[in-house]
Amino acid sequence: MDEVALGVLTNIGLFSFLALSAYLLLVAGELSFGQQAFFGVGAYAAGIGTAVWGLSLPVAVLLAMALGALAAWLVGLPTLRLRGLYFAMATLAAAEMFRILFELLHYQRDVDGGPVGPDGTQGFRGIRWVLERGLESHEFLLVVWATLGAVLVGFAAVERSRLGATLRMVGEDPELAAVFGVDVDRVKLGVAAAAGALAALGGALYAHHNTYIEPRNFDIMLGVHSLAYALIGGLGTALGPLLGVLVDIGLLESTRVFQGARMIVFGGLVAVLLVFRPRGLLDETVVNRIRVALSARRAVAR
Secondary structure, eight states: OOHHHHHHHHHHHHHHHHHHHHHHHHHTTOOOSOHHHHHHHHHHHHHIIIIISOOOHHHHHHHHHHHHHHHHHHHHHHHTTSOTHHHHHHHHHHHHHHHHHHHHOBOOEEETTEEESOBGGGOBOOOOHHHHTTOOHHHHHHHHHHHHHHHHHHHHHHHTSHHHHHHHHHHHOHHHHHHTTOOHHHHHHHHHHHHHHHHHHHHHHHHHHHSOBOGGGGSHHHHHHHHHHHHHHOSSSTHHHHHHHIIIIIIIITSGGGTTOHHHHHHHHHHHHHHHOTTOTTOHHHHHHHHHHHHHHHHHHO
């Protein structure tokens, strides 16, 4: 497999974490344009952890996830009191605040005879843990997709559990959920923190894949795309956001057919789907039909 294909597959995996982060909030009934902020928190935190402090990548990733969860929890405290588009706009404003903080962040140390660390708008170079450990492109691809696979297994377990049913109830009818004794505010705050940790996980791996990050990597358009991935792929299953990423990065970005018109095609696709399939390609109806068909096939096979 050539380097271009490896890069595309790695990016699909990396941005799937961000898409799943937005999807988790959508399931809980919240529309966020700000998940790129926590993606950035994870990227900077993990980069500082390995490049500046000399931590191992697994430890740096855990640190990044903890900070991502904390940042999302702090943002959620005031913003989750809002509803609908007010919440969406608040998350967008918060994300821009984080991007400005990244631009103001200057924290460098001398490492191997040169300064390493975030340097404001000049970016953060020298995130070389993966290169220094001799990991090849295909090996890092396996790391990304193995991690993503573990996350998807976790999503599958939650979706089949009582917690999954509670999240769906909170997302579809919070008043009814409250009647059944669910602490809606606490659930949504917990979902926000979990989504922040998930986005930070993707950001941590993204920084070590690119070896260089800068504040504009985490701009508004990344937040819009992360939300669109979930809306395109569908809200019936955690595989939906991956389908959305595959359509955008795997088809529109990586093929020359749409070169120069990717954003137009992508925007048009989102608009069409919002009209005809408002809950995405793999919505709850489609997913239930697939499950019924698979159950019937298993019953016949027995």
